[in-house]
Amino acid sequence: MNRLVWRRWKSRIMVGLMVAAVVVAVAPLLLILGTLIARGAGSINFEFFTALPVPAGETGGGVAHAIVGTLMMVGVAALIGLPIGIGAGMFCAEFPRNRLATVARFVADVMNGTPSIVIGVVAWTMIVARQKHFSGLAGSVALAMIMIPMVMRTTEEMIKLVPHSLREAALALGYPRWRTSVSVVVRTCLPGIVTGSLLAIARVAGETAPLLFTALGSQYMSRDLNQPMAALPLTVFTYATGPYDDWHRIAWATALVLIMVVLTLSLLARLATRQRFDVRQ
Amino acid sequence: MSANSLMTPATVSLPDPAPVPASGRELIRATDLTAFYGTFAAVKHVTLGFEANRVHALIGPSGCGKSTFLRTLNRMHEVVGGHVTGRVVLGQDDIYGSRVSLTQLRRRVGMVFQKPTPFPTMSIYQNVAAGLKVGARHNRAEIDAIVERALQQAGLWNEVKDRLRQSAVALSGGQQQRLCIARTIAPSPEVILLDEPTASLDPQGTQRIEELLFNLKQQFTIIIVTHNMQQAARVSDTTTFFYLGTMVETGATKQIFTAPTQERTEAYITGRFG
Structure with missing residues (x-):
């Protein structure tokens, strides 16, 4: 019985380690997306897709x-x-x-x-x-x-x-x-x-x-x-x-x-x- | 598969009385045929003819060369890098002649494989019509008629007529194999080669295919490789026994199973080896 309990715990530990590995693997994509949305989403509007860059110093313009x-x-x-x-x-x-x-x-x-x-x-x-x-x-x-x-x-x-x-x-x-x-x-x-x-x-x-x-x-x-x-x-x-x-x-x-x-x-x-x-x- | 050990000649049920008139027309004949994989001869000096509108069974233990021999009859042996010496004559034509078109040859000698091979990207209809896409042109109405007739002959029409546009891979294994038979007979070949066509099927699927062969031989000449000797006894008119790449014995199925002349044949069909 004791052995069975140990095996169960071994299984749980290994599964836990693998889940942790998956989280670490997926985290960069989520971090990238999160950062970009936080910093970039506010600047995206219709003009951003249709307008050309404005001279340095002016605000606005786009990346058409x-x-x-x-x-x-x-x-x-x-x-x-x-x-x-x-x-x-x-x-x-x-x-x-x-x-x-x-x-x-x-x-x-x-x-x-x-x-x-x-x-x-x-x-x-x-x-x-x-x-x-x-x-x-x-x-x-x-x-x-x-x-x-x-x-x-x-x-x-x-x-x-x-x-x-x-x-x-x-x-x-x-x-x-x-x-x-x-x-x-x-x-x-x-x-x-x-x-x-x-x-x-x-x-x-x-x-x-x-x-x-x-x-x-x-x-x-x-x-x-x-x-x-x-x-x-x-x-x-x-x-x-x-x-x-x-x-x-x-x-x-x-x-x-x-x-x-x-x-x-x-x-x-x-x-x-x-x-x-x-x-x- | 332990069918061999389950049977003795006495228990073999024969299609009785198998009508094999001696006056049959010989359609395809191999003469002194040897088939190689590299330098290994898998089939050695086989001379064997097949009469039209008969079911011919090729039997023998694994590795005896029966499948290889079958594949020399439509030159599929070369697809896996093999080569042959000797001759195979189909009708009047030497199929290993220098001016033979492989495409036309294989339209005259169709083949069904051990595992069903429906084309997964094609519908049921498209699968049956696949062989009509090469060679003689057909208009739409002709193709419709040929597809229906082929599916009728393969005993599949009633099961699929309402879903001809659906995927072929959704069919059961036995249905897929009958679909492959329909696909093979649609271009109206003269000879149909079957390479253990029921090896991956359940008993019912096997029975359906065996029943088909009786009808199909009205129109086609059938050569079937089988591991199952009861099957050979049930469906074939003639049987040829291969062993270690050589042809040991050939004759009317009834004679092979009841009164073989060679001791090795008798040993094999009574289950003493193989």
Whole structure:
């Protein structure tokens, strides 16, 4: 009996430790959200989303230029990065022992661990240094370079989760290999690929370092990808390190908008993994 | 599965009297067929023909090569990296010929697997119609008619006709397997290969599938791999016994189960090994 009591207590202690670990793990997100809402929510109003910055010293103004800049640059980065990443991931999954696939997998793993500021410098060398001016496009390319290895690896992992028996069933029906891959295998794991893509978009939407050397940032509304562009993370960086109280207020509010964008994308990713069919009868 | 030890030849119930006219037309024939995984020969020098509109059973202990042999008949053996020597002729065509389209071959030789494999992203209707998406074009009305007929033939129509647009994975295991049969017969293949189609089903699901085979052989030539010798005895017209990659004996099912000529066959069907 004594032993049973001790076991129960042992179980309670271990469960307690694990609950504590979960709380500690979740706490930072809650702290971040709480701080941002406390400091930034008061500054968010309609003007904040539609107006441009006002000269230093004046109060008011908004970050419309940064919202447009982030949307455009991340959008173009997704247009470049998703097809390449998903295509490369499909190749690695379809031809797992191919030498090119082995090399690509290794390179992607290295790239995933590469600090994003290094990727910014590379994009600077490739585009900005040659064109001799900063541009939103260079920013998009830098962001795409971060997305490609992420999307590639998640696509490959998702495809590998599809049972081999489904592939065989399609082949046995007379599906050509490409059609088996596209309309059965990829179709089956599409929610996973969409999730991976959305998470990659969310990740690069918050990237600052690669944009410092490429898009540079701007105080004006710029819809030209060939010109320097503003972005939400760059705006946070600029305003948070500036000398004016009103700038700090805008930095908090911008950070709140940014994290809301990232949270929304993550929630969309959760929705995408839902079953397409209602399995319950 | 201990069916082997549960039975002796005396207890085997046979589809009586199994009509096997000798004048049947041979539809598919393997000649000196050897199938390799790498350098290992899983099937060795098998020469075996199958008459049209019959149910042919392939039996033998695990690892005897019967499934591998089955998969050489629609060239699915190559999907897992295997290769073969020898010939397989379907009708007039050498299926290992250099100009053979795998797509067209597999439309002529359909296959049902051990575990039901409905496509999870497709509805019941789309699953049955899946094989019609490749090859000859069909209009909507034709596809509707083919899907209904295939589901009728697979004995599933009455159970699913009101929920054709629902997910196929909501069906029970036995229903899923009959759905896979419907999907396989929808493009009207000549031969249907069944690789232990009832191994993952309960007795009722098994019985439904066995009953189907009697009707399906009117239109198709059926080759079924089974671990269950009572099943082979119940459903098949001819039976072939494989052991260690070689074909030991083939003949009319009744003869194989009552008067085998090879001692190893008798030892296997009476449950002395395997």
